[in-house]
Amino acid sequence: xxxxxxxxxxxxxxxxxxxxxxxxxxxxxxxxxxxxxxxxxxxxxxxxxxxxxxxxxxxxxxxxxxxxxxxxxxxxxxxxxxxxxxxxxxxxxxxxxxxxxxxxxxxxxxxxxxxxxxxxxxxxxxxxxxxxxxxxxxxxxxxxxxxxxxxxxxxxxxxxxxxxxxxxxxxxxxxxxxxxxxxxxxxxxxxxxxxxxxxxxxxxxxxxxxxxxxxxxxxxxxxxxxxxxxxxxxxxxxxxxxxxxxxxxxxxxxxxxxxxxxxxxxxxxxxxxxxxxxxxxxxxxxxxxxxxxxxxxxxxxxxxxxxxxxxxxxxxxxxxxxxxxxxxxxxxxxxxxxxxxxxxxxxxxxxxxxxxxxxxxxxxxxxxxxxxxxxxxxxxxxxxxxxxxxxxxxxxxxxxxxxxxxxxxxxxxxxxxxxxxxxxxxxxxxxxxxxxxxxxxxxxxxxxxxxxxxxxxxxxxxxxxxxxxxxxxxxxxxxxxxxxxxxxxxxxxxxxxxxxxxxxxxxxxxxxxxxxxxxxxxxxxxxxxxxxxxxxxxxxxxxxxxxxxxxxxxxxxxxxxxxxxxxxxxxxxxxxxxxxxxxxxxxxxxxxxxxxxx
Numbered sequence: 001x002x003x004x005x006x007x008x009x010x011x012x013x014x015x016x017x018x019x020x021x022x023x024x025x026x027x028x029x030x031x032x033x034x035x036x037x038x039x040x041x042x043x044x045x046x047x048x049x050x051x052x053x054x055x056x057x058x059x060x061x062x063x064x065x066x067x068x069x070x071x072x073x074x075x076x077x078x079x080x081x082x083x084x085x086x087x088x089x090x091x092x093x094x095x096x097x098x099x100x101x102x103x104x105x106x107x108x109x110x111x112x113x114x115x116x117x118x119x120x121x122x123x124x125x126x127x128x129x130x131x132x133x134x135x136x137x138x139x140x141x142x143x144x145x146x147x148x149x150x151x152x153x154x155x156x157x158x159x160x161x162x163x164x165x166x167x168x169x170x171x172x173x174x175x176x177x178x179x180x181x182x183x184x185x186x187x188x189x190x191x192x193x194x195x196x197x198x199x200x201x202x203x204x205x206x207x208x209x210x211x212x213x214x215x216x217x218x219x220x221x222x223x224x225x226x227x228x229x230x231x232x233x234x235x236x237x238x239x240x241x242x243x244x245x246x247x248x249x250x251x252x253x254x255x256x257x258x259x260x261x262x263x264x265x266x267x268x269x270x271x272x273x274x275x276x277x278x279x280x281x282x283x284x285x286x287x288x289x290x291x292x293x294x295x296x297x298x299x300x301x302x303x304x305x306x307x308x309x310x311x312x313x314x315x316x317x318x319x320x321x322x323x324x325x326x327x328x329x330x331x332x333x334x335x336x337x338x339x340x341x342x343x344x345x346x347x348x349x350x351x352x353x354x355x356x357x358x359x360x361x362x363x364x365x366x367x368x369x370x371x372x373x374x375x376x377x378x379x380x381x382x383x384x385x386x387x388x389x390x391x392x393x394x395x396x397x398x399x400x401x402x403x404x405x406x407x408x409x410x411x412x413x414x415x416x417x418x419x420x421x422x423x424x425x426x427x428x429x430x431x432x433x434x435x436x437x438x439x440x441x442x443x444x445x446x447x448x449x450x451x452x453x454x455x456x457x458x459x460x461x462x463x464x465x466x467x468x469x470x471x472x473x474x475x476x477x478x479x480x481x482x483x484x485x486x487x488x489x490x491x492x493x494x495x496x497x498x499x500x501x502x503x504x505x506x507x508x509x510x511x512x513x514x515x516x517x518x519x520x521x522x523x524x525x526x527x528x529x530x531x532x533x534x535x536x537x538x539x540x541x542x543x544x545x546x547x548x549x550x551x552x553x554x555x556x557x558x559x560x561x562x563x564x565x566x567x568x569x570x571x572x573x574x575x576x577x578x579x580x581x582x583x584x585x586x587x588x589x590x591x592x593x594x595x596x597x598x
Contacts, residue, residue, distance in 0.1 A: 007083065013039060091151075096148070126195070131191065135202060145558075196259050213230075371412075391420070404431040412426055467500070477501065478501045510558075535568075539572065
């Protein structure tokens with residue numbers, strides 16, 4: 001197809017950016033709304049089946065109603081001649097399949113983050129009774145900001161709702177057989193749990209760098225999904241958290257009833273593991289990390305935490321009791337009585353012990369001494385300062401320093417403000433003075449070009465590139481990084497590059513503006529913390545006069561507060577002069593939007 005092709009008199013195809021088994025993707029420009037989009041055109045072999053085309057149109061239109069930050073927006077579905085196409089959001093990023101190929105296996109934290117985002121996208125789709133049926137890394141785009149976006153709802157559903165085995169093509173299995181659920185491979189009933197299975201396979205591939213089943217032909221792989229057990233990821237690679245492995249194995253269970261009920265349940269468990277990893281760290285979450293094909297050891301307390309996240313059924317306790325189902329059984333109560341009494345005694349002892357311990361430890365540092373800051377003092381001055389508060393001094397190493405003059409203290413152990421017992425020794429390192437070519441420490445200093453250039457010049461260096469980055473740790477205008485690093489050696493006259501803080505990265509989500517009046521849209525932008533960018537006006541047969549018909553960024557997009565957001569406002573119905581009365585503007589009598597506009 002020529003790059004100059006214009007679809008529907010509106011979409012100018014610029015260049016091919018993707019080529020898959022079912023469609024070809026082009027970067028295009030929407031001339032009406034003056035924005036770049038992705039246009040996916042179905043291959044001719046899928047346009048000959050009327051039932052398929054009808055299903056494709058219905059599912060694409062349904063997918064267009066899904067508004068979620070982790071779903072690629074569908075803007076339009078159309079046909080020109082025998083060309084069927086979908087117009088979608090143009091993503092500035094790469095398919096997850098490329099990332100796995102280049103960098104796999106991926107760190108488990110990355111796996112969890114992507115898994116959560118895709119599960120969240122599927123959860124919304126499932127609530128709207130839409131099943132994707134083709135979840136795979138090729139259909140997951142990762143933006144430059146690390147946001148995962150799931151694509152191809154319309155095509156996936158339409159293709160899969162035909163037949164999986166195409167008899168006319170000699171029984172070839174259509175679609176992404178590496179990520180098929182067993183029920184898809186059999187051509188049986190497909191529901192939300194089929195998407196859960198496919199997402200589990202995607203997480204497996206991210207974590208291990210390979211799919212669990214591979215073979216010489218699609219039919220062989222499909223049979224593996226049906227008949228063979230998946231090897232646990234921990235037998236393939238090291239550093240797999242047991243809790244994450246449990247999620248993947250549950251999601252990829254061959255029996256639908258044993259999987260998660262839906263993507264939302266899977267999201268909750270992934271979120272719990274993510275929360276736990278941040279709280280307890282890798283050491284506890286991974287257990288005996290790095291020991292391939294060996295059981296992971298976890299202490300009893302943390303094993304209980306992990307098991308609480310996901311039980312063998314996948315997250316929710318059944319609540320059923322073993323044995324006698326009656327909770328009021330006298331014999332059961334008698335058996336439990338000794339344990340109940342023991343528990344009461346323990347609680348009482350614990351309360352008393354806790355009170356005594358708390359009263360004793362209400363100020364754990366009581367009686368301890370705070371170590372003063374000795375930096376810049378001479379050894380004698382520091383010794384006198386410490387002796388006054390009953391601490392001792394110990395001489396450490398003589399070191400070069402670009403900042404502290406010779407004979408004065410460069411650093412100390414313990415550091416200042418540490419609470420220590422009386423008589424503790426504080427070890428100090430003494431400056432040997434400047435060393436030619438020793439780079440000074442600039443991090444934490446306020447950036448002023450003349451002051452910093454002068455300070456660097458004293459050490460024989462010149463100020464190099466100055467760049468700016470957002471920082472949650474440093475205030476605006478503070479130096480947050482430097483190259484070469486402080487204390488390293490460099491040739492006299494060489495440059496020192498610095499990074500200066502732009503302040504905190506405060507972000508907000510862009511509100512939905514399309515369909516609002518211009519005044520309401522401006523108010524919504526200001527309330528969300530954004531600025532109003534360029535405003536242009538165009539005629540529209542869809543949107544009434546003074547209504548927003550386009551916004552620069554999709555609703556839900558996270559941007560830094562203060563970012564400008566441009567809008568396009570409708571001028572109303574295109575004016576068609578009356579052939580009999582050239583002076584007529586042909587407006588509706590009441591001046592209000594017509595039914596079609598609304």
